[in-house]
Amino acid sequence: TEGLKAAFGSLFRRTYREIQAIQQLSFTLEEGAIVGFIGPNGAGKTTTLKLLTGILHPTGGTIEILGRQPWRREPAFLKQIALIRGSQPIGGPTELTVLDSLRFQQLLYEVSEADFLKNLAELTEMLDLEPLLQRQIRTLSLGERLRCGLALSLLYRPRLLFLDEPTLGLDVTAVNMMRGFIARYNQQTGATILLTSHYMIDVEALCKRVLLIDHGKLAYDGSLEALSAALSPYKLLKVTT
Numbered sequence: 001t002e003g004l005k006a007a008f009g010s011l012f013r014r015t016y017r018e019i020q021a022i023q024q025l026s027f028t029l030e031e032g033a034i035v036g037f038i039g040p041n042g043a044g045k046t047t048t049l050k051l052l053t054g055i056l057h058p059t060g061g062t063i064e065i066l067g068r069q070p071w072r073r074e075p076a077f078l079k080q081i082a083l084i085r086g087s088q089p090i091g092g093p094t095e096l097t098v099l100d101s102l103r104f105q106q107l108l109y110e111v112s113e114a115d116f117l118k119n120l121a122e123l124t125e126m127l128d129l130e131p132l133l134q135r136q137i138r139t140l141s142l143g144e145r146l147r148c149g150l151a152l153s154l155l156y157r158p159r160l161l162f163l164d165e166p167t168l169g170l171d172v173t174a175v176n177m178m179r180g181f182i183a184r185y186n187q188q189t190g191a192t193i194l195l196t197s198h199y200m201i202d203v204e205a206l207c208k209r210v211l212l213i214d215h216g217k218l219a220y221d222g223s224l225e226a227l228s229a230a231l232s233p234y235k236l237l238k239v240t241t
């Protein structure tokens with residue numbers, strides 16, 4: 001198939017003035033997988049996600065995702081990806097109701113009415129949105145905002161989803177719901193997901209493959225079980241969860 005086998009970044013770098021946030025990074029993502037992207041604070045995860053979604057321009061190397069260079073931010077590319085930050089799931093205006101925001105998103109991403117209704121029904125069921133639809137976004141709790149943020153991004157059915165710490169700050173019930181949602185959404189739609197989390201239990205529950213980044217370099221690419229054996233210092237990561 002055209003593309004996503006495809007979602008790949010090949011040897012790219014990013015510096016912030018003198019800080020080399022990303023030294024050298026290269027990996028591919030197979031279509032339909034949920035891949036964990038882990039590493040200590042400051043390792044370069046957020047910077048990588050910004051590079052992959054075109055928010056930042058690489059300082060060196062090339063990044064190609066779905067056959068395109070993210071930094072060009074072509075509409076055809078942006079319609080196929082979504083970045084959702086657990087700590088800040090909604091960027092737009094917060095005076096609108098959830099339903100009005102979804103309608104606004106429909107216009108922005110040119111989603112047909114038939115697809116809108118179908119996807120909205122599916123997302124409403126999966127994310128339990130019914131009680132939120134008429135609420136103003138500014139009145140929502142973090143967990144509710146996250147469900148709403150997911151609905152906004154998934155409304156246009158991106159093929160590639162970047163989830164940055166989707167369980168941060170959630171209570172136990174919400175965490176379980178979020179994990180269940182991610183697994184089910186991936187299964188039902190075949191969307192490819194790159195997931196960052198500081199909670200190894202999220203990664204264990206959802207990802208067969210993990211990428212470990214450390215000091216801006218890929219330190220490991222493989223199964224989570226083999227990780228602690230391969231890199232004993234990272235046993236610490238498991239203990240802290």
Ligand code: ATP
Pocket residue numbers: 016019020021039040041042043044045046047048
């Ligand atoms: P965390 O788990 O704490 O979120 P991270 O893996 O997401 O960390 P990044 O936010 O990508 O790490 O940061 C990588 C490095 O780049 C860090 O040393 C950070 O201080 C630095 N950095 C990030 N953004 C900027 C910026 N705008 N200007 C200068 N340095 C930056």
